[in-house]
Amino acid sequence: MKKFFRLFYKDLFLARRLFALLATSVVLFLAAFFFPWLGILPLLFFCAVVVLLLVDLLMLYRTKAGVFARRHAPERLSNSDENEIRLFVENRYPFAIHLGILDEIPHQFQRRDVWFKSNLASRQQKWINYNLRPVKRGEYDFGDIRVYVQTALSLVARRYTIPQAQVLPVYPSFLQMRKYELMAISNRLSEFGIKKIRRIGQSMEFEQIKTYVAGDDYRTINWKATARHGALMSNSFTDEKAQHVYCVIDKSRAMKMPFEGLSLLDYAINTSLVLSNVAMLKEDKAGLITMAEKVGAIVPADRKPGQIGKILEVLYKEKTRYLETNMELLYSTVRRVMRQRSLVVFFTNFESLSSMERQLPFLIRIARYHLLLVVFFENTELRTLSEQRATDVEGIYIKTIAEKFAYDKKLIVKELTRHGIQSILTSPQNLTVNTINRYLELKARQKI
Incomplete structure (x- = not known):
């Protein structure tokens, strides 16, 4: 009782x-x-x-268990992407009912609108789909599913609490990685803004001897093979493979700045994962180094099948630190880990010319031995402020300061170029496309 x-x-x-x-x-x-x-x-x-x-x-x-519900979620969620969650509901009453379904999602989302209303006939089943977009890596705790049932009279409601507690990890954006992977396999990267780069010169990586056809470079004609076959034969070359591509991620406080809910570190992590995967599809070797005031993680460059999984697991655990990057330690780590000339993609952020100048001597040293590509971020909020029309003295002051900081970013690009260092100044949302564009351009021009 x-x-x-x-x-x-x-x-x-x-x-x-x-x-x-x-x-x-x-x-x-x-x-x-x-x-x-x-x-x-x-x-x-x-x-x-x-x-x-x-x-x-x-x-x-009078029915002990009149409703059944179950949550179907992926084994892990992809950071910064829309992840589909599915709810299965079944009516076990012998009559039609009205339902109110509340799914207890993790507190990190700060959402109170995961509430669905539905009507089910007797013995009817239904699927309900909704999306969640996490902006932080880590573990997310899902709670129970609560179903509120009403009959056609709708005078009272009975609540069913269905235990569905589960913990799902949020990994770097593997959905974005798969999207670019499919595009790279089918040579459709241009659909995402990836440019086709005209090849300048040719690779020295010999592939085969083939019959000469109109349009082939006459300089590739193999005269000895032509004499043997009695027909024009030419050498065929392919892209140089097995080049080392390292993503070096700065974890210092400069990468803590948020943009659309996602920190700059997470943007760099997502892009590093995509770039590593595209590099391996192009038959290069991908590696990873994370750095702040001390060395974080090191994944030596390789092309084995499990390399992307290893990089993904390492990136999942990385967090922003609150000290400046030890550039001297970074230089010594690069010299110790990279035994041959490699493409080093350094994800960092400079807010002023003076902050870049403190790191410049070590960047120049790294560029002596490797092809260095420095990727840093445009402050889109400052750009918006500089484009606004000033209506008073305070507005003029704010606009002037914003334009000064934006101009400093352009000076940083010029200063790096003057010392022979490649650079990309990009907004966070265009980071992945711009980085892959530059990688394909460097590869097409045999820079690595």
């Missing part, structure tokens, strides 16, 4: 229709004092409400 009443106390909710009927009953009782001709009509109305309430309760509670 105690269990029965506890069930009522915890899982029974009164609906608006019941309150409306009770309010109507009260009005009728009050009106009976002034209009005696109403007689027992208010009492009959109240009794009818009570009977309907009892019938509604009996319909809801």
Whole structure:
């Protein structure tokens, strides 16, 4: 008996229709004092409400488990992407019901709108889909599914709490990686803004001897093979392979700045994962180094099948630190880890010319032995401020400061170029496309 009443106390909710009927009953009782001709009509109305309430309760509670629900989610979520979550609901009552479904999503999303209304006929099943976009890596705790059931009378609602607690990890954007992977395999990267670069010169990586056709470079004609076959034969070359491509990620406080809910570090991590995968599809070797005031993780360049999985696991655990990058340590690490000339893609951020000049001597040293590509971020908020029209003295001051900082970014690019260092100044949302564009350009021009 105690269990029965506890069930009522915890899982029974009164609906608006019941309150409306009770309010109507009260009005009728009050009106009976002034209009005696109403007689027992208010009492009959109240009794009818009570009977309907009892019938509604009996319909809801005579079936022990009238509703079944289950959550279908991927084994892991992709950071900064829309991840599909599916809810399966089944009506086990012998009559049609109205449902209100509440899914307890992780607190990191700060959403209170994961609430769905639906109608189900007897024994009917239904799927409900919705998307979640995480902006931080780590573990996300999902709670239970709560289903509120009403009959056609809709006087009360019965709540079902279905245990569905689970913990899902949020990894760097592997969905974005797969998207670019499919495009790279089918040679459709241009659909995402990846430019086709005209090849300048040719590779010295010999592939085969083939029959000369009109349009081939006459300088590739193999005269000895031509003499043997009695027909023009030419040498065919292919892209140089097995080049080392290292992504070096700065984890210092400069990468903590958020943009559309995602930190610059997470943008760099997502792009590093995509770039490593594209490099391996191009038959290069991909590696990774993370750095702040001390060395983070090191993944030596390789092209084995499990290399991307290893890089993904390392990137999942990386977090922003709150000190400046130790550039001297970075230089010594690069010299120790990279035994041959490699493409070093350094993801960092400079907010002023002076901050870049402090790191410039070490960048120049790295560029002596490797092809260095420095990737840093454009402050889109400052660009917006500099483009706004100033209407007062304060607006003029803000606009001038914003233009000064934006100009410093352009000076940084010129200074790096003057010392023979490749650079990319990009907005965070265009980081992946611009980085892959530059990698393909450098590869097409045999820079690596």
